[in-house]
Amino acid sequence: MTTVLYSFRRCPYAMRARLALAVSAQACELREVVLRDKPPELLQASPKATVPVLVIDDGRVIEQSLEIMLWALRRNDPGQWLRPERADLETMLALVAEFDDGFKYHLDRYKYAGRHEDADGAAALTHRAQAAAYLDRLDAQLHTTRYLFGERAALADMALAPFVRQFAQTDSRWFAAQCWAPLQTWLSAFVNSALYAQIMLKYPKWEPGTAGVLFPPGSTPVKNQLMRQTP
DSSP: OOOEEEEOTTOHHHHHHHHHHHHTTOOEEEEEOOTTSOOHHHHHHOTTOOSOEEEOTTSOEEOSHHHHHHHHHHHOOTTOTTSOSSSOHHHHHHHHHHIIIIIHHHHHHHHTGGGTTOSSSHHHHHHHHHHHHHHHHHHHHHTTSSBTTBSSOOHHHHHHHHHHHHHHHHTHHHHHHSSOHHHHHHHHHHHTSHHHHHHTOOOOOOOTTSOOEEESGGGOOOTTOTTOOOO
């Protein structure tokens, strides 16, 4: 049995999973899912019916993005994502949990205002301001170190960057105009990294009865290129 990852390219949670699988060189069969047409195999593997879902070759199923990251990195952690320079794993996980709860709530209501209580955009700006307060904290933290917990990227950086990217893309001109120079540099390093390019390759929709694609391509990690600053 082959380890299978059900994924969707633009989903920040699925990005987390792919980042950790890629850097740890944990080979799997990636099945790209179209969320409006979910395959029965995904629904059978996970009642939550959302990505990412990792079906390990021993039959176990991991349904949460952070748990997939931890599973992969505990098997192989060449970038020491689980061992940040200025904190510990518990501190990083606490920060990620806070953002998954509060920041994500406001991000969704900013980016997808019409799906929630506001269709004309007024409440969306309120949610943008509330989400921005979380980013103020990250920016302040990045004034003292290149990454959130030291001079190299760690799990917290990789778990949060896909969501900060989603926030920034909602109104890129507004984001660029904010006084968040360290945060903007941090995010730019992420989206211009070799690792990000590797996990954002486009794949066709997986069709039941066919093979998925090998992921990561070549099953080799991207060494020491993680969120490298561009000159």
